[in-house]
Amino acid sequence: MSYLARLEAESMHIIREAVAQAENPVMLYSVGKDSTVILHLARKAFFPAPLPFPLLHVDTTWKFKEMIKFRDVVATDPDLRLIVHINPECVRLNINPFDHGSSMHTDLWKTEGLKQALDEGAFDLAFGGARRDEEKSRAKERIFSFRTSKHVWDPKNQRPELWNIYNARHAAGESIRVFPLSNWTELDVWQYLLAEDIPVVPLYFAKPRPVVMRQGMQIMVDDDRMKLLPGEVVETKMVRFRTLGCYPLTGAVESEATDLSMILAEMFTSRSSERQGRMIDHDQAGSMEKKKVEGYF
């Protein structure tokens, strides 16, 4: 078997094993490439049956417009059930990345929003798209990651995970997060999307887009909520995104890659990691680990 085929088979095994042990599973769907791959793998895992769980999108209202459009097209599949959760508290307080900063914005919209949605749905198992190559604390997280009833991850007290035997047992109120792409790299994800001919959000492909240079990142002006600071100029540049989040917090890269094989060709020569374009990873030391402990994916 080729290594992509082995990764695919391992992920299918993980997804099936998780569902078989869960009472009420759900799949986190963030519209990005990793979510897209997991959704595809889950369809394969349960074929010919439909997906035995709903998708959950924790919407921050600050996602790129094209992401929402893509999400809504995916949701037209009659075999899929999509739950969209918007943290009402954030709506009430008008939490946004400009006034409240990336850290508070992410914490309230995403982490708190996610916890609300998981509690409301009484989900005892949630799939996420995190990969171990993304970030150092993720490299040490289990594929089946136990969470307390408060959704807390305890990195120093993880369950040993051996062979391909996964323990998803938990008491009422506790839950398990499952990461079927743990052993995939960014390159694997792109290669798989290409090999399997899976559509992704067009934001991943280069196109002339209006961007502003802010804090060393190319931020796309996706709507009129983004106010220019003194000295900032909107320029139209040929850019694409390697990773997708809230648009004011996600940096674009200049690129000529307009399809998957061109993205791969760029990647083979790339010298920077994908999460460099994520402001939330860098806002404090060990920041991803801290977010994960608090319940972020």
Next chain:
Amino acid sequence: MRSSNLPPNNPVSQFIKAQQEKDLLRFIVCGSVDDGKSSMIGRLLYDSKQIFDDQLASLANDSLQHGTQGEAIDFALLTDGLQAEREQGITIDVAYRFFATDKRAFIVADAPGHEQYTRNMVTGASTAEMAVVLIDARKGVLTQTRRHSLLVDLLGIKNIIVAINKIDLIDYSQEVFDAISQQYLEFAETLHFENIHFVPICALTGENLTLPSTNTPWYAGPRLIEIAETVAVGTQDLSAAFRMSVQSVSRPNSDFRGYMGTIASGAINVGDLIRVNPSGMETRVKAFADFDGPRHSAIAGESVCLVLEDEIDISRGDLLSSIVDPALVSDHVEVHLVWLAEEAMIPQRSYLLKIGSKEVRAHIDRLKYRIDINSNEHVSAVTLGLNDIGICNISTVTPIGLDPYDLNRSTGAFVLIDRITNRTVGAGMIRHSLRRSENVQWQELTVGREQRELMNEQKGFVVWLTGLSGSGKSTIANALEVMLHQRKIRTFVLDGDNVRHGLNADLGFTETDRAENIRRVAEVAKLFVDAGMVTIVSFISPFEAERALAREIVGDSDFFEVFVDAPMVVVEKRDTKGLYAKARAGLLPNFTGVDSPYEIPTNPNLRVESSVSSVVECLDQIVAELVRKSFL
């Protein structure tokens, strides 16, 4: 997977196609930071361009703050991912790293090497097909080298690279290299490795690791990375016997029934006969249900959905196997057990054993000995603590399909899960089946429980009273016996204090002894039930797991658990036997409620509050509930 969708003649496509056709090797690197383990992994990642510029910049920044290499980049910081690890400068947990060369993709398990991290090394080795054992050329084969080699051998790894590192610090001396190699070979004779390669490397410069070296003209062998690129990947042995543990049964509609699973070994084709274990029923493969279209065969490692010819009873956890070379079926096995939890293993306690997708209750009925992982010697032991390895006999409540681990790393491996905390507490490898079901035949008695109950005109069952010392269990037990006796019901009381004077006089109050105490009493109670008696057991029985074990031994339908609930303050104040005072004075170690916990029963058949209700009221409640549940 599908075959590639690329246009053929474009150079990018050809490159991508080559990427996609690579296979995958998982390996573990054993050694400590002192041996240069992190430098080695860092070097492999760096030379295969897996470290990006922003990570390198962040690394340079961290190296100045926490690093141990002065101005130079400290690769250890790249692999120590958790805040606590970076602050304390130690590796706590196993991490996985990813890189690829032109020939192969790799997943590296990076596990800390100290003795107290055996758990993590075992975890990393469980999925590895090759191990790199690092030796510091200045130090030679050390105790930890032996420990690491023993563990990878135990986990069934056959391909070993012994990387003799820091060869530059011994002036690239062939003599030293040869001496260390010889020393290692002598030690490894007792192990089961199939291929051992020795490579003189310098992890810092990459010599003989990723780059050739001009300093070792006497070494004509391949670089370490070249060995890793060519070592045989074991899962591809298609001549192995077919095995697949059923993950779940797919029934999207009444016309379709498919059995999902990952093929553990061998290959399977449409038309092949298979056997279902443990039931032993046989059928044929009718078809595959596959997202990517029709197919006629599948091989080890693939996740499939099988459609079978006959509608036979197959459920999650059943093991499908070839009929030519079928799996074993057993409820009693001898195993290597690695203990992974802080709480010691308790023989006789009921754990959940998970093998493939099968979960079954099991207990360790004999710990034969512990293995000293530094010397490979057998040490007598009554329990296993964190990181201990032992040889045990394990019994499961129902038979399971399995193979010895040395024949099949997938169907011979299992974990033990604590039934109360749900934590994974042990990892096991099956050595062989003891086939108890064939060895010990139960004596066929012609007069059975049914006959005795008919003659006695009553049903046998157990009333199990649990609660703190001084909660009133014995008083209630005696009063209950008197009341039943007056109704001409035959009874017997097993009281904690009395049994400890006789049957269990050899047992103390450690957790292990308490478990054995309960097991014996439960077995005795079961005999009384078989004799047709109403058996009243009055035991503190502080642990949920032991009460569950007692219920299991006696049988759920014959077991009535009463929680005699009295608050600690009340019983301590009452202190009828003066025991709490003694325990507080430190004269009675492991006394329940003082320095040993009492786990409140989560689901007793009945709870009586002996501090609030009178003895007569408690009795009324018990009898009423026994009548309602048709015990009386």
